[in-house]
Amino acid sequence: MELKRLFLKANNELENSGQGGKDRKVTCRKCQKKNTVTKIRNNNFVCPDCGHYFQVRARRRILMLTDRRSFIEMNRDMKSVNVLGFPEYDDKLRSAMDKSRENEGVICGEAQVDGHKICIFSMDSNFMMGSMGAVVGEKITSLFEYATVRNLPVLGITVSGGARMQEGMISLMQMSKVSAAVKRHSNAGNLYITLLTNPTTGGVDASFAMLGDITLAEPGARIGFAGPRVIEKSLNRSLPKDFQKAERVLECGFIDAIVTRSEQKTYIAKLLKIHGM
Amino acid sequence: MFKNTVNTTDDYAIVLEARSDKRLTASDYIDSMITDFTEFSGDRLFGDDKAVVAGIGFLGKMPITVIGIEKGKNTESRILHNFGSAHPEGYRKALRLMKQAEKFGRPVLCLVDTAGAFCGIDAEERGQGRAIAENLYEMADLKTPMISVVIGEGGSGGALALCHTDRIWMIEDAYFSVVSPESCANILWKDPGRAGEVAGALNLTADKLYKLGLIDKICRKNKMKELSEELKKEFEYLGTLKTEELLEERYLKFRRAGYRSY
Numbered sequence: 094m095e096l097k098r099l100f101l102k103a104n105n106e107l108e109n110s111g112q113g114g115k116d117r118k119v120t121c122r123k124c125q126k127k128n129t130v131t132k133i134r135n136n137n138f139v140c141p142d143c144g145h146y147f148q149v150r151a152r153r154r155i156l157m158l159t160d161r162r163s164f165i166e167m168n169r170d171m172k173s174v175n176v177l178g179f180p181e182y183d184d185k186l187r188s189a190m191d192k193s194r195e196n197e198g199v200i201c202g203e204a205q206v207d208g209h210k211i212c213i214f215s216m217d218s219n220f221m222m223g224s225m226g227a228v229v230g231e232k233i234t235s236l237f238e239y240a241t242v243r244n245l246p247v248l249g250i251t252v253s254g255g256a257r258m259q260e261g262m263i264s265l266m267q268m269s270k271v272s273a274a275v276k277r278h279s280n281a282g283n284l285y286i287t288l289l290t291n292p293t294t295g296g297v298d299a300s301f302a303m304l305g306d307i308t309l310a311e312p313g314a315r316i317g318f319a320g321p322r323v324i325e326k327s328l329n330r331s332l333p334k335d336f337q338k339a340e341r342v343l344e345c346g347f348i349d350a351i352v353t354r355s356e357q358k359t360y361i362a363k364l365l366k367i368h369g370m
Numbered sequence: 371m372f373k374n375t376v377n378t379t380d381d382y383a384i385v386l387e388a389r390s391d392k393r394l395t396a397s398d399y400i401d402s403m404i405t406d407f408t409e410f411s412g413d414r415l416f417g418d419d420k421a422v423v424a425g426i427g428f429l430g431k432m433p434i435t436v437i438g439i440e441k442g443k444n445t446e447s448r449i450l451h452n453f454g455s456a457h458p459e460g461y462r463k464a465l466r467l468m469k470q471a472e473k474f475g476r477p478v479l480c481l482v483d484t485a486g487a488f489c490g491i492d493a494e495e496r497g498q499g500r501a502i503a504e505n506l507y508e509m510a511d512l513k514t515p516m517i518s519v520v521i522g523e524g525g526s527g528g529a530l531a532l533c534h535t536d537r538i539w540m541i542e543d544a545y546f547s548v549v550s551p552e553s554c555a556n557i558l559w560k561d562p563g564r565a566g567e568v569a570g571a572l573n574l575t576a577d578k579l580y581k582l583g584l585i586d587k588i589c590r591k592n593k594m595k596e597l598s599e600e601l602k603k604e605f606e607y608l609g610t611l612k613t614e615e616l617l618e619e620r621y622l623k624f625r626r627a628g629y630r631s632y
Contacts, residue, residue, distance in 0.1 A: 179571045181558070227628035234625070256526075258549045258557065261573045262584050265526060265548040266627035269534045272506035273621050280511070296548075298499035299487075299527045304507050318499035318527070319489035323553075327489055337494060345495045 107133060108150055121145050137354035146291065146311060146354070150193075151200045151217035154250050158288075158358050159204035159213065166202040168235060173197060173228045175259070182259040185221060193219040197228045198253075201236040206248070207362035209370050212240040215250040216297075222254035225297055229257075230267025233301065237274035246284035246370050248361060251302040255295015268300035275304045284368050286361060289316050289339070289348070303347070307364060309357075310339035310348045317342070381545075381578075382569035388522045388545050389485070394592070395454075396423055396438025396481040399521060402594040403601070404429060404436055412463060416496060419460030421452045421488070424467045426476065430602045435471035437464045437532060438481035441522070454523075455488035458501035461531050465505050472514045477605045480518035480532040485550070487528030502531040509534035510624075511617050515608035517601060519589065520544045524574075536608055536620050539587040540576040546585070547574035584627060 107119060107130055118127040124143035133140065137157065138147040149157070155164050172190075175182045190196060198220035204213050214233050216223040233249075240247045256264040278285060287305035291314035298318050310316060317337035325332055335341040339351050352360045387393075400407050400423070407427035411418040424437040439456060442448035464480075471478045487498055509516065516535035523529070524546030540546060549557075551565035551572060558568065573579065576588045589597050608616060 177571060177573050180568075230628050256548050258554050258572070261548050261571075262546060262579055263582070263628055265530055266584060266624060268503075268527065268530060269506050269510075269624040270627055272503060272534070273510035273624055276507050276510040277621070296527055299502035299531075300506055301503070303497075303500040303503040316499075317494050318487065318502070319494065324489045324491065324494070328491070332491065336491065341495070345497065347497050347500055 107138060107147060108153065121147075139354055146313060148218055149290075150219060151195070151198075151215040151250070154215045155200065155202075155204065155213060157354070158248070158250070158361060159206055159211075160208065163205035164202055164213070165204070166200065167239070168201060168232050169196065171197060171228045171232060173226050173260075176227070176263060177259070177261050179259040179261070185259065189220045193217055195220055197232065198223050198225070199229045199232050201232045203245070206358065206365060209362065209365035210245060211248050211365065211370070212236050212245050213248045213250070216252045218252045221257060223252045223297075224254050224257035224264075225267050226257035226260040226264050227267060230264075230270050233271050234267075234274040237271070237278045240283060241274075241278045241281050244281065244283055246286065246365060246368065247278065248286050248288070249301065249305070250288045250290060251293045251297055252290045253293055253295065253297035253302075255297055265296065268296050271301045272304060275301055279304075279306070284365075284370060286364060288352075288357065288361075290314050292316070294318065294320065308348050309350055309352050309360070310342070312339060312351050312353060314339040316348070380570075381572075381575050382551060382566040384543055384575050385523075385545050385547075385551055385565075385569055387543055391441075391448075393522050395443065396440045396483055396521065397443075399481050399519075399594065399597075400427075400436055400438060403598040404434070407436070410463075410467060413459045413466055415459070415462055417459045419452075419457050419463060420450050421454055421456040421484075422460035422463050423451075424463055426471075429479070429598065429605070432602065432605060433474075433476050434605070435467055435476045435478045436481065437467060437478065439484040439529075439532065441483055452488060454484045455486060456484065456528060457488050457490075457493045458496045458498050461487075461501040461505050464532060465508055468509065468512055468514075468516070472512050475514060477514055477609065478512075478516040478535070479601065480516065480535060482518055482520045482524055482529045482532050483522035483544075484525045484528050485523050486525035487531070502527050505531040506534045510621065513613050513617070515605055515611075515616060517604060517608075519597070519601075520546050520576075520585075525550065534620075534624070536616065536623070537587065537604060538585045539589050540579065540585050541591050542576050542588050543591055544576060545574040546576075546579060547572050 123145035289310040404427040409425035441454035442451040551569040555564040
């Protein structure tokens with residue numbers, strides 16, 4: 094990590110309070126009410142007034158869903174390269190790294206949930222909208238291969254705008270690559286649980302997000318293939334309010350259950366227990 | 371839609387040419403390469419999507435399953451085929467016939483020509499994402515040789531859903547891209563007019579993709595006989611591989627795309 098970045102704070106208003114002893118207040122985007130960071134954090138990053146789901150960073154997700162100190166990260170050092178020499182991509186990568194203090198848009202590793210050993214990947218919307226380039230594809234594929242050899246279940250928390258345009262077809266091919274690794278993991282009789290969070294779209298929706306044995310989603314999460322603005326534009330009319338919302342996607346038959354943040358860990362632990370993992 | 375405002379470059383000219391309505395469509399390829407072509411319909415789940423034309427026939431003496439995305443020839447047939455943009459049913463019909471091919475030991479040929487999977491409320495609510503994902507997942511270990519040929523437009527996930535195959539070939543003036551240059555320029559700079567600029571950077575032409583190792587062969591355009599001979603030869607070769615070898619090679623083909631190769 095560059096020295097400069099050691100002194101940068103994670104650019105997320107909910108991730109850096111407590112330093113200096115002052116508990117800042119944050120305004121909810123939905124109800125405009127102010128609450129202290131501590132209060133929101135203790136409420137699983139849900140607005141205590143209106144129930145709005147704040148965006149949760151990838152590392153925080155892992156903390157929230159796994160046992161304390163059980164997480165061992167894999168492939169943390171992998172960094173993207175501007176293979177195609179795409180305009181402005183180098184700058185975007187640098188600023189994404191600064192902003193997120195992560196090397197890439199997904200964090201992978203091994204952990205435990207209520208004592209059940211699992212492999213976990215967690216995507217980060219603060220890193221170029223959680224878009225999938227070669228490194229994201231590689232890290233998730235490696236995780237599935239690792240889990241296949243060891244017969245471990247995989248828990249995947251998705252949030253993504255889709256394939257990363259700046260890596261062209263290399264990004265698109267990651268959909269195939271990860272899907273094939275999921276298939277091998279499944280053929281070996283292993284469990285794959287996905288937790289879809291807001292938003293899970295594009296190439297991620299059209300590959301590993303939709304391939305879980307059990308598919309869970311957060312309330313209100315947008316889940317879909319095409320962007321709503323694209324559809325609106327091509328149909329020339331406005332879309333129904335619940336379009337691509339987790340609740341509607343469940344009605345359509347593509348999600349097993351919608352699980353609130355406070356219940357997620359217990360829910361997942363129960364699934365692991367039933368599978369005898 | 372953005373055609374006239376764009377500053378054209380060579381790669382962008384290829385994109386525009388690939389969209390041209392004078393171009394050969396999947397049914398032209400089927401007519402000239404496949405004998406006794408017999409079309410089948412329906413995904414057995416919801417309906418029949420005419421954007422995907424699929425069936426069986428002979429490639430030379432070889433029984434084969436052919437799946438093509440068809441754009442249509444005139445206004446009437448273009449509407450019938452939804453301009454080559456498939457709904458989930460199209461991808462599910464394709465998968466159904468691939469599984470049938472696996473059962474009867476027929477190789478599968480996919481002819482890809484689509485601007486992308488259809489964007490619409492129905493398509494979303496019937497699971498466009500899931501349909502594409504399921505194809506990638508199931509094709510990963512479908513136990514029969516498969517070759518896809520991008521004959522015109524290779525539009526993102528909607529094209530990839532028929533390309534998880536042992537070989538990906540492209541006609542020399544086809545393109546294959548993660549995103550259309552217009553949308554890309556629009557997302558990056560809010561200016562679809564810069565599509566020409568970004569088309570080069572996307573590396574979407576057959577020769578660039580070949581150099582990147584993402585496709586396996588570039589085929590000459592309008593040479594049906596040559597293509598048909600090449601396909602026969604390649605299917606014969608793939609047919610000599612043991613199933614485990616075939617699937618391992620297919621896995622590694624996609625495994626190589628990305629991080630470690632650069």
